[in-house]
Amino acid sequence: QVQLVESGGGMVQPGRSLRLSCEVAGFTFSSFGMHWVRQAPGKGLEWVAIISYDGSKKYYADSVKGRFTISRDNSKNTVYLQMNTLRAEDTAVYYCAKDFGWNDVAWYLQHWGQGTLVTVSS
């Protein structure tokens, strides 16, 4: 059974940093790309970033480019999102999601974690 569990969320002041983790189980982690998607309170979904199955390719939304970094440790079945210089508008539930494609990116988010809330406030 596929499982994705996010952690690391919390309340942080503007300008500070936070690192989210997403530990997965139930599939061959090293063969699939991984996404981060966020959802501000009461709002819709916003794609944040993707990392390829081997970590060689990383792409970001313009809203986070230069501030957020996605990475992965295939030995730990974990994907990370390092968030720097946080802003109030980064407040959201952050979901990690498994891409549909095997050893490639299919751009469909097949399985999702339960999300972790990040609140940026002074």
Add this chain to the structure above:
Amino acid sequence: QSALTQPPSASGSPGQSVTISCTGTSSDITNYKYVSWYQQYPGKAPKLMIYAVSKRPSGVPDRFSGSKSGNTASLTVSGLQAEDGADYYCSSYAGTNNFVVFGGGTTLTVL
């Protein structure tokens, strides 16, 4: 403002069919087959319902179907059931500038 445009709400009675539209541009829906739909209940994670425009993941009822014409994708739910009431989001690959874009979401109410 979302890159893809969806109606904020849709509704239908049990047993009826309802179609939710998702309008994009030549930068996304028109030129790519990577259209997907997600169902989300309040406080829960989204669930993939349709991928590659019209394919259903295993476990998704065949009451759910997808299509695309030009710059508009559509999700049709046939034989509406009470549990179909949820938020639905469309998504598309949008090339190497924006990568993945979502619609603003449609709240489906089963009357």
